[in-house]
Amino acid sequence: MPDGDERILVVEDDQGLRELLAEELGETGYTVGVADNAESALTRVREAGADLVISDLRLPGGDGMALLEQMAGLHERPGFVMITAFGTIAQAMQAVKAGADDFLTKPLDIDHLLVVVARVLEMRRLRRQVARLESLVDDGDFHGMRGTSRPMRELFDQIRLVAPAQGPVLVLGESGTGKEQVARAIHAESPMAKGPFAAVNCAGIPPDLFESEFFGHEAGAFTGASRTRKGLFEEADGGSLLLDEIGELPMAMQAKLLRVMENGHIRPVGANRERAVNVRVIAATHRDLAARIAAGDFREDLFYRLESLTLEVPPLRERGEDLDLLAAHFLQRCCAAQDRRVQGFADAAVQVLHDYDWPGNVRELFNVVQRAVTFCRGEVIDREHLPVRLRNHQPRDQDDPSAPALLARLADGPVLPTLEDIQRRYLRHVLDQVGGNKRRAAAMLGIGRRTLYRWLEREGLATASELGRDEPAASSAER
Numbered sequence: 001m002p003d004g005d006e007r008i009l010v011v012e013d014d015q016g017l018r019e020l021l022a023e024e025l026g027e028t029g030y031t032v033g034v035a036d037n038a039e040s041a042l043t044r045v046r047e048a049g050a051d052l053v054i055s056d057l058r059l060p061g062g063d064g065m066a067l068l069e070q071m072a073g074l075h076e077r078p079g080f081v082m083i084t085a086f087g088t089i090a091q092a093m094q095a096v097k098a099g100a101d102d103f104l105t106k107p108l109d110i111d112h113l114l115v116v117v118a119r120v121l122e123m124r125r126l127r128r129q130v131a132r133l134e135s136l137v138d139d140g141d142f143h144g145m146r147g148t149s150r151p152m153r154e155l156f157d158q159i160r161l162v163a164p165a166q167g168p169v170l171v172l173g174e175s176g177t178g179k180e181q182v183a184r185a186i187h188a189e190s191p192m193a194k195g196p197f198a199a200v201n202c203a204g205i206p207p208d209l210f211e212s213e214f215f216g217h218e219a220g221a222f223t224g225a226s227r228t229r230k231g232l233f234e235e236a237d238g239g240s241l242l243l244d245e246i247g248e249l250p251m252a253m254q255a256k257l258l259r260v261m262e263n264g265h266i267r268p269v270g271a272n273r274e275r276a277v278n279v280r281v282i283a284a285t286h287r288d289l290a291a292r293i294a295a296g297d298f299r300e301d302l303f304y305r306l307e308s309l310t311l312e313v314p315p316l317r318e319r320g321e322d323l324d325l326l327a328a329h330f331l332q333r334c335c336a337a338q339d340r341r342v343q344g345f346a347d348a349a350v351q352v353l354h355d356y357d358w359p360g361n362v363r364e365l366f367n368v369v370q371r372a373v374t375f376c377r378g379e380v381i382d383r384e385h386l387p388v389r390l391r392n393h394q395p396r397d398q399d400d401p402s403a404p405a406l407l408a409r410l411a412d413g414p415v416l417p418t419l420e421d422i423q424r425r426y427l428r429h430v431l432d433q434v435g436g437n438k439r440r441a442a443a444m445l446g447i448g449r450r451t452l453y454r455w456l457e458r459e460g461l462a463t464a465s466e467l468g469r470d471e472p473a474a475s476s477a478e479r
């Protein structure tokens with residue numbers, strides 16, 4: 001029995017038949033709309049959507065076949081049942097060939113009609129379910145993270161590798177790249193998956209509360225501690241604990257954290273005994289920890305304890321086709337949340353999204369799509385629905401007035417250099433500019449560090465082992 005959620009549009013110019021069909025279908029439990037010509041039917045489906053269209057083959061203002069063709073071009077194509085006159089079986093077959101799900105001949109047998117309607121709607125539900133499941137596989141859904149680009153596939157492989165291993169994991173990446181999602185995926189792939197997952201943002205804890213947040217406290221341990229409270233390590237016992245923004249942890253807490261990670265025991269504030277805990281620590285940061293160490297803000301010993309399993313989450317601008325995939329994914333999510341039916345992005349909007357460099361990464365993209373869905377009143381997100389900062393953004397090359405001058409300098413000999421020559425010279429130039437710092441060089445070139453390593457090795461500018469030595473943040477998983 002239908003629950004009224006399924007919407008059927010009856011397109012019929014014969015008023016008597018139209019009303020009869022609407023009544024029968026309505027009484028059966030469907031939500032029914034009507035139209036008496038092809039044009040208004042199309043407008044209705046575009047604006048309000050429909051799960052099934054039942055249309056007469058002959059209609060004023062365009063025939064049912066043309067309507068069928070137009071429906072096929074819609075993003076969410078409704079099911080389609082064609083009504084033909086008795087004795088026009090050839091036309092009915094033609095309609096099925098053109099994509100109609102079934103046909104009915106006049107005079108209509110209402111019981112037969114209801115069986116056909118139920119079957120077509122059921123088929124449509126199943127088709128959508130299959131498409132959804134296929135998209136989960138094909139769209140590279142890895143524990144809620146979407147990505148089919150090479151850097152993301154590599155990241156998923158690395159997560160599968162580090163998850164079963166013992167020991168802490170360090171997750172590096174710019175803000176909004178999905179570090180917390182990566183931590184959840186590590187937990188889900190690990191032997192501790194059935195245990196709890198706890199997360200804390202170290203930047204959000206007042207310094208005097210750190211110890212009790214991490215290790216808990218006994219009742220009366222300090223003013224305001226009226227009851228005994230478990231700390232994060234006990235909450236995460238048997239599972240994983242994400243320490244987000246680890247770079248913000250005060251030095252004194254870093255020493256205590258290191259101790260717990262080494263001996264697996266905590267002592268709640270005010271307790272006179274230690275307790276054993278079994279927690280997988282996952283630390284994340286967008287900070288350059290090597291620079292924090294150099295500035296005296298981060299303990300080197302803690303860093304070395306954390307960095308043996310390091311994962312780097314690539315920035316969105318290095319993920320190529322994932323931008324479209326994520327935009328479409330967020331569009332679907334936002335439409336569902338706001339109960340809207342926006343079909344997609346106009347070419348001009350896609351261009352703007354691609355020209356932008358996404359400093360806020362995936363989180364920024366989500367916010368942009370959410371805002372666009374709110375501002376867009378029609379079916380398609382266009383340029384004007386995107387924020388001004390995106391529309392006014394100049395792609396990097398045009399941005400840099402020195403680029404033509406630099407190119408001229410690189411190519412200033414009597415013979416024009418090859419592209420490889422230019423690449424080699426440009427690499428040296430960028431390395432000079434950043435004082436040999438490979439992390440910054442990679443960021444400036446807009447490529448991943450491993451790609452930079454490959455280039456440098458190929459150009460004979462360094463060997464793999466040399467490259468590893470001055471890069472404390474490079475992971476074993478990466479090399």
Ligand SMILES: Nc1ncnc2c1ncn2[C@@H]1O[C@H](COP(=O)(O)OP(=O)(O)OP(=O)(O)O)[C@@H](O)[C@H]1O
Nearest residue numbers: 144145146174175176177178179180181286362363
């Ligand atoms: N690959 C992805 N697929 C789908 N959603 C994603 C993906 N990566 C990130 N997100 C979403 O983007 C948002 C930001 O992700 P997350 O909080 O994990 O980033 P973060 O790197 O931890 O951010 P911060 O540095 O600010 O702590 C979340 O809403 C998350 O669900």
